[in-house]
Amino acid sequence: MAKTSPFLALLKRDIKLSIRRAGETLLPLFFLFAVVVLIPLGVGPGPNLLSLMAPGMIWVAALLASLLALDQLFRGDLDDGTLEQWFIGPSSGYAQLGARLISHWLISALPVIVFSPLAAIMLHLPLEALPVLILTLLIGTPALSLIGSLAAALTLTTRGAGGLLPILVFPMVVPLLIFATGAVSLAAEGTVSNPHLGLLLAFTILNLSLMPIAIRAALKMNLE
Amino acid sequence: MTLLQAERLTFQRGGEDIFEPVSLTLAAGRVIVIRGDNGAGKTTLLRVLAGVLSPSSGCVRLNAEPIFVGHLPAVKADLSGRENLHYERQLGASQTTIAMALIQVGLAGMGARPARTLSAGQKKRLGLARLLVRNAPIWLLDEPYASLDAAGCARVDALIDAHTSQGGAVVLSTHQQLPQLDAAIDYLNVASASAADG
Numbered sequence: 001m002a003k004t005s006p007f008l009a010l011l012k013r014d015i016k017l018s019i020r021r022a023g024e025t026l027l028p029l030f031f032l033f034a035v036v037v038l039i040p041l042g043v044g045p046g047p048n049l050l051s052l053m054a055p056g057m058i059w060v061a062a063l064l065a066s067l068l069a070l071d072q073l074f075r076g077d078l079d080d081g082t083l084e085q086w087f088i089g090p091s092s093g094y095a096q097l098g099a100r101l102i103s104h105w106l107i108s109a110l111p112v113i114v115f116s117p118l119a120a121i122m123l124h125l126p127l128e129a130l131p132v133l134i135l136t137l138l139i140g141t142p143a144l145s146l147i148g149s150l151a152a153a154l155t156l157t158t159r160g161a162g163g164l165l166p167i168l169v170f171p172m173v174v175p176l177l178i179f180a181t182g183a184v185s186l187a188a189e190g191t192v193s194n195p196h197l198g199l200l201l202a203f204t205i206l207n208l209s210l211m212p213i214a215i216r217a218a219l220k221m222n223l224e
Numbered sequence: 225m226t227l228l229q230a231e232r233l234t235f236q237r238g239g240e241d242i243f244e245p246v247s248l249t250l251a252a253g254r255v256i257v258i259r260g261d262n263g264a265g266k267t268t269l270l271r272v273l274a275g276v277l278s279p280s281s282g283c284v285r286l287n288a289e290p291i292f293v294g295h296l297p298a299v300k301a302d303l304s305g306r307e308n309l310h311y312e313r314q315l316g317a318s319q320t321t322i323a324m325a326l327i328q329v330g331l332a333g334m335g336a337r338p339a340r341t342l343s344a345g346q347k348k349r350l351g352l353a354r355l356l357v358r359n360a361p362i363w364l365l366d367e368p369y370a371s372l373d374a375a376g377c378a379r380v381d382a383l384i385d386a387h388t389s390q391g392g393a394v395v396l397s398t399h400q401q402l403p404q405l406d407a408a409i410d411y412l413n414v415a416s417a418s419a420a421d422g
Contacts, residue, residue, distance in 0.1 A: 003314070003315070003316050003317070004314040004315070006315060008314075009311055009314040009315055012314075013300070013303070013311050016303070016307070017300060017302055017303065020302050020303075021302065079296075080296055080297070080298065080299065080300060080301060081294055081295070081296025081297060081298035081351075082298045082299075082300065084271070084274075084276045084292070084294060084296075084298075085292070085298050087274075087275050087276050088274050088275050088276065088290060088291065088292050089274070089275050089286055089289060089290040090275070090286065091275070220278070223271075223276055223277065224237060224277060
């Protein structure tokens, strides 16, 4: 049997496990639609008000939805001993961490992105803003996953970490929320939203380059 | 041939040494048994040797692929025994097939069951089956006899003997049962650094 890289082996196992736990896996998506369906009931179905609020609501829902799966991101692996296996021998653990971050994004963020056009239509977001909404989600959700993963790694062995997670995550995602909703709102008004998208991209690249180092250090610290 | 060498290893937690400095050399075909009381630092030493923990001083040199089986069996509860071993095999397969490994650890016919339905002892055996399907000459085993019955312990001894006779080497920790092996055993007594101070 040919040797598979640890990255691919873990990615395949993670995806298999999340298909097996479909109920948990689809929770972020249910959450997004719960928000989209309930908000018009709360604030009234007027299309003007909803279309004004749509970019912010979809992004806040995506943000909160991403928090749902965070608590279990590394905890199951810590409890069954598979986390320490990431660091055996010459392995630095980065391949496994990369696989976990990508599988987390595929499972928690990608379904939200795929169904965001439906959510946007339900909230009367102008159609010309739709490509920009999808673009902001594609660019921004990886940063969201990375920030959440750092918080999950830092609180891995902390008791009652569920309450701590949002407190750690929210301040770090404020720039993300401002640039992303700013871009979508400008697009909805028919204005150019490139500067916002550029800043959003820069924020994600910054996170992509630095966060893995911090997350790995936090995980190793929690294994001591 | 030396497979693993460690020189003056120490590990600090909260600024205090966990165990007295340890040096060891593990040659092919040999077994090192780490002995010590509860809390002496056997598990910590094995985790340092495995690379899970970075030593505070000293260094570990590995000349072959290691595999570590700790207190936790490192099997996914939602996957079947066979799926768990398939994952392990992807990381570097040995000659032993999954079916053969399950038979050797006494789990024949249970490969399709989700690991969560296995008992603690059976999970432990599944964890040990990981050793057989992986092509890793260095076995690092933390309390391999814990939660196994007498037949299970004898099976572990047989697995270790088979492994060392094929040129593998084993470091294991135990605080109770001493292994009954054909292979040459070196004993390493680990003393808690704080106990030595007091």
